[in-house]
Amino acid sequence: MCVIASSTQSPAAAGVGDLAVELEGITKRFPGVVANKDIAFSVRRGTVHAIVGENGAGKSTLMKILYGVQRPDEGSIKVNGQPVNLHTPADAIRAGIGMVFQHFMLADNLTILENVVLGAESMHGIGNAAREEIRRISDDYGLDVDADALVADLGVGARQRVEILKVLYRGAKILILDEPTAVLVPQEVDELFDNLRELKKEGLTVLFISHKLDEVLKVADSITVIRRGTTIDTVDPSSVNARQLAELMVGSELPSPSTEESTVTDRPVLRVSGLSLQGTEGRPLLDDISFTIHAGEVLGIAGVEGNGQAELVEVIMGMREPTSGQVVLEDTDISDWDxxxxxxxxxxxxxxxxxxxGLLLEAPLWENRILGHQTEAPNVRGPLINASGARADTERIVREYDVRTPSVYVTAASLSGGNQQKLIVGREMSHDPKVLVAAHPTRGVDVGAQASIWDLMRHARAKGLAVLLISADLEELIGLSDTIQVILRGRLTGPFDPDTVTSEELGAAMTGAAADTASTTDRPATGRPTGDTSHEGDHR
Known part of the structure; x- marks a missing residue:
């Protein structure tokens, strides 16, 4: 039976009229798994109520039920004291519930106004009346949104404000935010929290789903912990710390990405020199990128999304051919390889x-194990796919990497995000690689899956793997990296020493607010990259 803290959940204590959302006995079953079991908690109006739990704990299913995407098998929902039956998202919107998903759903080639009114043209039209309503909402809630700005020109934080504005425009008084800080730098997180405080002042209610426990403790008025599909407790943030929350979630201490000793060797494995990539509009997407990663070294790349990190990965992996420069693996130029x-x-x-x-969502796990390695054992025997070999090795990956699944025959879509990620990591590490290119490897995963992936990367580093780590999680970068570079407008600035740099200093460098911020090694005053950034003497 779940324990509910009476200080935040009792209608008698809070007053029934103060409750925006009440969930009672919510149960949802899927073939082979119970996603939610007897979920029960209440949310006070005008508060930020956080929902935390491992990937696979049932958070996403529960929020989809509250947003009308899925229907519960058992249980009841009340909104503002009235029972509701939410068959579709349209029902949820009519009940005053809006949801901002982790992956933004905006069209880059449209203006903010066009994105906001899309699908809601009947509310205020598509012209000046809609523009005035957007301006009113932006002013009332401190969102700082220009209706005529092109979405393609917006940073990540601004895009998120547009998503919030979209649901407010449709009349939402209860907002569900799914991992809203996953792609934000520290300054943008602070701006988001300021926005949430404005929403609270106006009487709006926010359900905040996150795995970043320090942020949850900073912004939430109440926190509900879900473990293996059921509510464990609802707590006051002032009464717990991150370690205690982690123990409620997973029964273990909060993991740390810290790496205690250097494993860096003097053997270069991946060398990038003078790499440039021209964009379609004449603006360089990558501009004279140079670095070297040695065996046993983790090079971290920090940056606000859209500054060239995706293009850098695509060039290294052969998805794009550089305009100029080289990518060298050990002693071989692979710049023009597929x-x-x-x-x-x-x-x-x-x-x-x-x-x-990374996945074919509707394919079974054993087929996903083959992806990217179609020509390698145990996935092939001669010229043919070796299905039995792939299935057997998928079973091994499931065991060794703690992929929680009823079988290797279920689809990848049926796994939680953290278990999907562990399957990908297990697949990639099963071929004794020389280099690991890891782009946001723990994005959207819980503390348990995060700890597993961190342990894997530490183990890979100790075995002599060269790792390129691109992440928006600055704690992760500082904890795992031997050297950190910042990418801004397609150029590298740095290096920064993980032993001494702070998240705030990295965030300032990422946004261009501190182009002349001193790093821990000498670099030009212009902040331009220094070329080969091997820096053997700078590693921990």
Missing amino acids: VREIREAGVAYIPEDRQRH
Whole structure:
């Protein structure tokens, strides 16, 4: 039976009229798994109520139920004291519930106004009346949005404000935010929290789903912990710390990405020199990028999304051919190799978006194990796919990497985000790679999956793997990296020493607010890259 803290949940204590959302006995079953079991908690109006738990704990399913995407098998929902039946998202919107998803759903080639009114043209039209309503909402809630700005020109934080404005425009008084800080730098997180405080002042209610426990403690008025599909407790943030929350979530201490000793060797494995990539509009997407990663070294790349990190990965992995410059693996120039050749040569790849670029969601796990390694054992026997070999090795990956699944025959879509990620990591590490290119490897995963992936990267580093780590999680970068570079407008600035640099200093460098911020080693005053950034003497 779940324990509910009476200080935040009792209608008698809070007053029934003060409750925006009440969930009672919510249960949802899927074939082979119970996603939610007897979920029960209440949310006070005008508060930020956080929902935390491991990937696979049932958070996403629960929020989809509250947003009308899925229907519960059992239980009841009340909104503002009234029972509701939410069959579709349209029902949820009519009940005053809006949801901002982790992956933004905006069209880059449209203005903010066009994105906001799309699908809601009947509310205020598509002209001046809609523009005035957007301006009113932006002013009332401190969102700082220009209706006529092109979405393609917006940073990540501004895009998120547009998503919030979209649901407010449709009349939402209860907002569900799914991992809203996953792609934000510290300054943007602070801006988001300021926005949430404005929403609270106006009487709006926010359900805040996150795995970043320090942020949850900073912004939430109440926190509900879900473990293995059921509510464990609802707590006051002032009464717990991050370590205690982690123990409620996973029964263990909060993991740390810290790396205690250097494993860096003097053997270069991946060398990038003078790499440039021209964009379609004449603006360089990559501009004279140079660095070297040695065996046993983790080079971290920090940057606000859209500053060239995705293009850098695509060039290294052979998805794009550089305009100029070289990518050298050990002693071989691979700049003009295709993706298959690069993969077969020993470059493992954890993609930025696991669902779009790492998995076939409707295929079973054993088929996903083959992806990217179609020409390698145990996936092939001669010229043919070795299905039995792939299935057996998928079973091994499931065991060794703690992929929680009823079988290797279920689809990848049926796994939680953290378990999808662990499957990808297990697949990539199963071919003894020389280099690991890891783009946001722990994005959107819980503390348990995060700890597993951190342990894996530490182990890979100790075995002599060269790792290129691109992440928006600055704690992760500082904890795992031997050297950190910042990418801004396609150029590298740095290096920064993880032993001494702070998240705030990295965030300032990422946004261009501190172009002349001194790093821990000498670099030109212009902040331009220094060329080869091997820096053997700078490693921990």
